[in-house]
Amino acid sequence: MRMKIRTREALQGLAFISPWLIGFLVFTLVPLVRTFWLSLNEVRVTASGIRTFFVDFKNYKDAFLTDVTFSGMLIDYALQMAVYIPVIISFSMAVALLLNLKIKGQGLFRTIFFLPVIISSGPVLAELTDKGAMTFEGLTNLGFLVNLQATLPPSIARLLAFAVGSFIVILWFSGVQILIYLASLQKIDRSMYEAARIDGASGWQILWKLTIPSLIPITFINIVYTIVTVSTFSTSAVIQKIQTDMYRPEKGLGYASALSWIYFLVMLAIIGMFVLINVIYRKKGGERS
Amino acid sequence: MNVPRLNRKVKTAAGIASVYFTLLLIGFVFIYPVIYIVSYSFMDTEDLVNPLVRWLPTKLYIGNFSEAARVLDFAPTLMKTLIVTVLPSILQTISASIVGYGFSRFRFPGKKIMLAALLATFIIPPQVTMIPQFLMFRDLKLLETIWAFILPATFTQGIRSAIFVLIFYQFFNMLPRSLEEAAKIDGASTFKIFYRIAVPSATPAYIIAFLFSLVWYWNETTLTALYLGEKWATLPLKLQNFAVTFRRLYPADPYSVVGKNLNEAIVMAGTFLTLIPLLMIYFFTQSWFVESIDRTGITGE
Structure with a gap:
């Protein structure tokens, strides 16, 4: 009888999750494998359907050896991540800390800071960047910055120019992260603050020794969220290249598939790096306590 | 005796002032593009070239809007955009809630692996699956039909579906089971329990999702352009092709009065028109967005 109840429960559970199960297989797992298979082929689209010719890893070799733009795009992508992640994370953390203070107009500020999530579609951002509404004109031409760039090694100077030039765009990717930080700030146990105050800790000390450390676990989630949203945003150069190469007869679907797998692997590598950091950090924390 | 207290008062006042200053400064960064769009979309050609006019147009010129609306083909495009966004959103929300409930309330073999796979789907960018999906829809003759959006949404593989399943999963986990157990003892069917008890109590999660x-x-x-194409071009997509469409509608001809040049003001009016429907929705529902994470408790590990 007991066995029967468990089987019934399992069947009901599977019935509830069946849409996901079917969807995951049909729209994610099979396409994922199929993209990989296509990437090993030359794909020709004919009237009767698609025809594939197995070419081994030729598309991958072409992407790095023959294609003049792709490697550069990947490097730019890595640079973009190196700038975006720290800026977005520290910015959203700082804003969340400010918004968490008990001040008047909190709701209004939250409404404003969340505006980018509503507005940021690729074309709107592109239009705004195009018209210069996304940079403060003065900033890029500041004598100080121009001089600084001249003295720095070229790679770092490029990073800096990149950060300055797209500063506002970067901030525009922070909306959801601010919300996530705010929510976890509100979950911090009030009594911990009181205890710290009784022990004579100053506001500054509480911030660095109590508040920010308690935000570390959620930071990992925010980093992953940032990587995923920025990487899949439609203005990304690699994504635009994948889209245009799809329709190019000399490159085609096979080549575009290879590009998307490479892009996916680079993204996974970046996420993996942070997973590693997270694991190491947790281990250290465990040893300490 | 009074000096330290006064000192502290001054200190807190300065602190509050600096907090406001910082928030306003940062807030300006987000408002700035919006002001830019609004102010430029009302400028006529004279204002645009006049170096004295920087932010405030000298008069409210609405000609840009009629031109931009023509380029965007506004009313029909808005209808299409609404269909293409509202329908998949409803289906995605419903299916995510069913799946989230399933993960939250039942024990079944392979659940842990499936939850891990669910999390992993969030990381898989749509770009890696879109080519086979495109071919599949092509073979099924579903390209340029709304089915190419409806089917993935129904099977919780729409845009960021994984997040919504997780929201519901977390939400149902937080919900006490006592009511559902009582209904079970009374002999209610599982589906009825879900429909009558779980769904009504999850209203905030539904609204947010x-x-x-x-x-x-x-x-x-990206996906809209690929799966739905020109036929279902949404407002953002029309905005993307704004310049091309404009040149087709108003062929440039320096000697004719009819020919017009595409200026910044018209583009900004187009951008404004693209934004306004969403901004209006946001205006009425902003507390749901802004408090969403508090209300659904998604950050609970």
């Missing part, structure tokens, strides 16, 4: 779906579907352009 729907609103976020709506915004993300609205702002999606």
Whole structure:
């Protein structure tokens, strides 16, 4: 009888999750494998359907050896991540800390800071960047910055120019992260603050020794969220290249598939790096306590 | 005796002032593009070239809007955009809630692996699956039909579906089971328990999932362009091709009065028109967006 109840429960559970199960297989797992298979082929689209010719890893070799733009795009992508992640994370953390203070107009500020999530579609951002509404004109031409760039090694100077030039765009990717930080700030146990105050800790000390450390676990989630949203945003150069190469007869679907797998692997590598950091950090924390 | 207290008062006042200053400064960064769009979209050609006019147009010129609306083909495009965003959003929300409930309430073999796979789907960018999906829809003759959006949404593989399943999963986990257990003892069927007890208590999660779906579907352009094409071009997509469409509608001809040049003001009016529907939705529902994470408790590990 007991066995029967468990089987019934399992069947009901599977019935509830069946849409996901079917969807995951049909729209994610099979396409994922199929993209990989296509990437090993030359794909020709004919009237009767698609025809594939197995070419081994030729598309991958072409992407790095023959294609003049792709490697550069990947490097730019890595640079973009190196700038975006720290800026977005520290910015959203700082804003969340400010918004968490008990001040008047909190709701209004939250409404404003969340505006980018509503507005940021690729074309709107592109239009705004195009018209210069996304940079403060003065900033890029500041004598100080121009001089600084001249003295720095070229790679770092490029990073800096990149950060300055797209500063506002970067901030525009922070909306959801601010919300996530705010929510976890509100979950911090009030009594911990009181205890710290009784022990004579100053506001500054509480911030660095109590508040920010308690935000570390959620930071990992925010980093992953940032990587995923920025990487899949439609203005990304690699994504635009994948889209245009799809329709190019000399490159085609096979080549575009290879590009998307490479892009996916680079993204996974970046996420993996942070997973590693997270694991190491947790281990250290465990040893300490 | 009084000096330290006064000192502290001054200190806190200065602190509050600096907090406001910082928030206003940062807030300006987000408002700035919006002001820019609004102010430029009302400028006529004279204002645009006049170096004295920087922010405030000398008069409210609305000619840009009629031109931009023509280029965007506004009313029909808005209808299409609404269909393409609202329908998948509703389906995605419903299916995500069913799946989330399933993960939260039942024990079944392989659940842990499936939850891990669910999390992993969030990391898989749509770009890696879109080519086979495109071919599949092509073979099924579903390209350029709304089915190419409806089917993935129904099977919780729409835009960022994984997040919504997780929201519902977390939400149902937080909900006490006592009511559902009582109904079970009374002999209610599992589906009835879900429909009558779980669904009504999850209203906030439904609203939030729907609103976020709506915004993300609205702002999606890569997949919309690929699966739905010209036939279902949404407002953001029309904005993307704004310059091309404009030149087709108003062929440049320096000697004719009819020919017009595409200026910044018209583009900004187009951008404004693209934004306004979403902004209006946001205006009425903003507390749901802004408090969403508090209300659904998604950050609970």
